[in-house]
Amino acid sequence: MRRELWKISGHEGFYSGNMYTPMELDDAEYRLKPMNCPGHILIYKNSPRSYRDLPVRLAELGNVYRYERSGTMHGLLRVRGFTQDDAHIFCTPGQIEDEVVACIDFAEAVLKTFGFQEFKVELSTWDPNDRAHYAGSDENWNLAFSSLQRALERKGIAYKTIPGEAAFYGPKIDVKLVDVLGRLWQLSTVQFDFNLPARFELEYVGEDGERHQPVMVHRALFGSVERFFGVLIEHYAGAFPLWLAPIQAGLVPISERHHDYAKKVEAELKAAGLRVEVDDRNEKMNGKIRDFANQKTPYILVFGDKEESAGSVSVRTRAKGDQGSVPLADFIAKCKELVASQSTEL
Numbered sequence: 001m002r003r004e005l006w007k008i009s010g011h012e013g014f015y016s017g018n019m020y021t022p023m024e025l026d027d028a029e030y031r032l033k034p035m036n037c038p039g040h041i042l043i044y045k046n047s048p049r050s051y052r053d054l055p056v057r058l059a060e061l062g063n064v065y066r067y068e069r070s071g072t073m074h075g076l077l078r079v080r081g082f083t084q085d086d087a088h089i090f091c092t093p094g095q096i097e098d099e100v101v102a103c104i105d106f107a108e109a110v111l112k113t114f115g116f117q118e119f120k121v122e123l124s125t126w127d128p129n130d131r132a133h134y135a136g137s138d139e140n141w142n143l144a145f146s147s148l149q150r151a152l153e154r155k156g157i158a159y160k161t162i163p164g165e166a167a168f169y170g171p172k173i174d175v176k177l178v179d180v181l182g183r184l185w186q187l188s189t190v191q192f193d194f195n196l197p198a199r200f201e202l203e204y205v206g207e208d209g210e211r212h213q214p215v216m217v218h219r220a221l222f223g224s225v226e227r228f229f230g231v232l233i234e235h236y237a238g239a240f241p242l243w244l245a246p247i248q249a250g251l252v253p254i255s256e257r258h259h260d261y262a263k264k265v266e267a268e269l270k271a272a273g274l275r276v277e278v279d280d281r282n283e284k285m286n287g288k289i290r291d292f293a294n295q296k297t298p299y300i301l302v303f304g305d306k307e308e309s310a311g312s313v314s315v316r317t318r319a320k321g322d323q324g325s326v327p328l329a330d331f332i333a334k335c336k337e338l339v340a341s342q343s344t345e346l
């Protein structure tokens with residue numbers, strides 16, 4: 001995005017240490033975007049807004065680029081270019097608390113869906129002794145902080161206040177989840193912002209017919225999608241529940257003459273919406289089973305003459321091993337039920 005935009009937003013001053021060197025293109029200087037906010041602000045500004053339009057909620061999976069020192073890069077968990085599930089909500093000051101509460105509910109619902117049960121919440125604010133790193137007046141910072149505080153109290157959520165950890169444009173609520181090994185991961189964030197609306201001179205026409213300035217909420221649920229996947233893989237140690245597993249069933253024909261039946265089984269499972277893979281390499285059956293087992297594939301289906309003539313599959317589950325032969329239709333029905341209920345059972 002044009003460098004001019006980052007000057008208006010304040011990123012040039014407050015955030016340039018995390019940004020890549022400007023590049024000259026045909027008509028102007030540009031910088032890789034470290035955040036999506038100014039883009040959403042331009043969309044908001046593109047048409048006149050009235051109080052009846054608010055809240056305006058804009059969301060995208062946005063690619064952002066932030067400078068990280070090479071020593072700090074770490075697998076999927078810390079990268080220099082990533083995808084944020086980013087949203088910005090433009091609303092009246094009176095709507096802010098409800099919007100923040102709705103964001104916290106949304107974050108909770110998403111994280112619980114993926115199987116995380118335990119969270120720690122932090123309310124990060126500025127350090128009043130370090131004015132140089134934060135934009136805006138004392139009054140606005142106090143107002144923003146108390147709005148977030150009220151939202152948390154309304155939800156009855158216990159939180160810890162962390163001074164000096166806010167974004168330069170406003171305080172934020174960070175939701176950190178606790179994984180199976182008790183490690184903390186920063187994922188969801190809800191931020192209050194009065195600065196960018198002022199810097200970009202955002203407006204809406206109020207009920208009184210006058211021009212007013214909206215406030216903004218920045219929120220991300222996964223945070224970085226790449227990092228979220230990293231955390232998810234760690235949390236399940238690769239053994240995903242059926243609904244999440246990239247390959248839900250591995251198909252193992254015992255010999256080459258069962259390849260036609262393998263195609264039929266594959267087609268039926270795929271038609272039922274399941275993700276499956278046939279191992280039709282010229283390898284020993286036990287080797288194929290071992291390979292699927294090493295990938296922690298939830299189900300391994302083995303079949304030979306007996307299964308083919310009965311229209312069945314011999315089922316092995318990741319947790320319980322060999323379960324014997326099951327009619328294919330029964331296996332499909334069970335999988336559909338487990339996927340629909342997002343069960344962790346097999």
Ligand SMILES: [Zn+2]
Pocket residue numbers: 035036037088218219
């Ligand atoms: Zn933002």
